[in-house]
Amino acid sequence: MTFLYFDPGLGAMIAQGLVAIVAGIVLFSKNALFKIKSMLGLVKEDDYDGIDIDEADADEDEEDK
Amino acid sequence: MKKISKKHESSFRDPSGYVFYDGDILRRRILPIYFKQYKALSETGFFKTLSRKGLLVSHTLTSENENEIIITPEEIPFITYPYEWGFEQYKQAALLTLKIQKYALTKGFWLKDASAYNVTMYQGKPIFIDSLSFDFYEEGTPWRAYKQFITHFFGPLVLSKYFGSDMIKMMQSHIDGIPLQLISSMLPSKTKLSPTLQSNIHLLARLEGKHNDDYKGETKVSKLSLKALNTILDSLYDYIIKLQFKDATEWGDYYSKTNYDAQSFEAKKKLIKEWVLPLKAKRIIDVGGNDGTFARALDSDAHLIVTDIDVNAVDQNFKKAQAQTEDNMLAFVSDVLQPSPAIGFNNTERESLIERLEKYAPDVTMALALIHHITLSGNVPFDKSASFFASFSEHLIIEFPKREDSWVGSLLIRKREFINHFDFYNESHFEEEYKQYFVLEKKEIIVGTSRLLYYFKKK
Structure with a gap:
């Protein structure tokens, strides 16, 4: 059971389906553009980590200790 | 002798438990309503992985009985609030929240809230400090904290892009995040042409306004697949990474204009x-x-x-x-x-x-x-x-x-x-x-x- 202690907003719950479709299109076109750019050697390195957490890394850290 | 136990004033919104002072030490009391979640998060190593990565504050189990579980989080020397952060700090706190949400989903959990106060700055980085913000993921349900993420994180960051980092200070007058309608009405109309801003802010504000009067709960919320939820998270992450605030200056020499040779x-x-x-x-x-x-x-x-x-x-x-x-x-x-x-x-x-x-x-x-x-x-x-x-x-x-x-x-x-x-x-x-x-x-x-x-x- 989930107990929610604040209003998630009905509109916001409904919106997510549409938001996801738009996000999918944006990411798809971005990835396509990225592929073209990398073929042309125009890709710059990003300063930030990606969204995904690398667990293997965490295990290694533990072994180091 | 009864120990002095004073409930921390900031900790009353979440019924799962609360933070209190045991003498000088800050501890967290978890109530039975959250036992199942807490045990699952501990036993699967979820807490451990995140704290080892420095993303979640670590804690030790202090005591446990059928009425309460007491944990003691690692001490953080000084708590800063979102309205005191610089733009970069705010941005990284937002990215951290998305990162944790996405990771939680891979383990069958998710964030039940996305308050900016779940995060503070520690050891040169943002760190998640609310260990009770997680819950079991419910297949097909849209993210209940999505709106909160927009009003606490995405909105203030996007406003800073257009009007400068002073926008972050609006969080001081809006403890529950900047209202969606306000964010949407402040943003320049050209932002309606941006698919990400149109969908995550303007459309959201419109739908929120439209369904505001549904007191009977008759409107049906359609399902959202896990894949679709992850797509939203990825696209927000991508967008935020590239954000800069309006009055940002390049890494410069701050002391070139002072009175010193x-x-x-x-x-x-x-x-x-x-x-x-x-x-x-x-x-x-x-x-x-x-x-x-x-x-x-x-x-x-x-x-x-x-x-x-x-x-x-x-x-x-x-x-x-x-x-x-x-x-x-x-x-x-x-x-x-x-x-x-x-x-x-x-x-x-x-x-x-x-x-x-x-x-x-x-x-x-x-x-x-x-x-x-x-x-x-x-x-x-x-x-x-x-x-x-x-x-x-x-x-x-x-x-x-x-x-x-x-x-x-x-x-x-x-x-x-x-x-x-x-x-x-x-x-x-x-x-x-x-x-x-x-x-x-x-x-x-x-x-x-x-x-x-x-x-x-x-x-």
Whole structure:
């Protein structure tokens, strides 16, 4: 059971389906553009980590200790 | 004997449990309603992985019975609030929240709330501090904290992109996040052409407005697949990574415009170091410390707080501390003339800066190149600023630019016909007033300048 202690907003719950479709299109076109750019050697390195957490890394850290 | 146990004033919104003071130690009481979640999160190693990665504050299990589980989180020396963060800090806190949400989903959990107060700055990075913000993921359900993420994180960041980082301070007047309709109405109309902003802000604001009156709960919420939810998270992450705020400046030399030649600059650093190091301070604060240059010059292991009114200086300090892994550096935005007030329910939910500083009790306070701004720009008399510093500092290192100093000169000229009202701005009056609260220990002129450095000890 989930107990929610604040209003998630009905509109916001409904919106997510549409938001996801738009996000999918944006990411798809971005990835396509990225592929073209990398073929042309125009890709710059990003300063930030990606969204995904690398667990293997965490295990290694533990072994180091 | 009954232990003193005081519920922390900020911890009442979530029925899963709350934070309390057990004497001086901050602990978290988990109530039976959250036992299942807590056990699953602990047993699967979820908490451990995140805290080992430095993304979630670690905790130890203190006691456990059928009525409560008590955990003790790792102590964080100083809690900063979202409205005190620089843009870069805010951005990284938002990215952290998305990262944790996405990771949680891979383990069958998710964030049940996305409040910006779940995050604070610790060891040069944002860290998630609310261990009870997780719940079991429910297949097909849209993310209940999505709107909160937009009003707490995405909205303030996007507003900063268009109107500058001052927008972050709006969080001070909107403890529950900036209202969607407000974000949407403030943004320039060209943002409606951006698919990400149109969908995550404008459309959201419209739908929220439309369904606001559904008191009966008749509207059906359609399902959202896990894949679709992940797509939303990925696209928000992608968008936020690229965000810059409007008045951002490049990494620059902050001291090129000051009244120092290289020699005086070094002399000042040396003098401060000589005075501060023998005090063996554990906690040092540099008020108006710009990008942290002088705090760094101390070369001390103490916990360092550097505050400044300039978001760019704070951002640069934060980035520098990250690049050099200076875990002891905490930078945040603060205006000495208007420190953060206490806000929220009963005015106690978020503490004022002064309350937090009193608890933090720095051993040394530095106020360099600041008094002329407080006194001449802020019109704050010396006895007022002395009492302010005395409220939290044991040892005060303060720089006093004399009237001959060109900065002081230009501040005085701006007073025009009222210039005589500021005749009190002089060395002897300064000393006299500060001696009401402090004992003057040392005083020296900074070589090659019209500036004096003082070391005062609290009476």
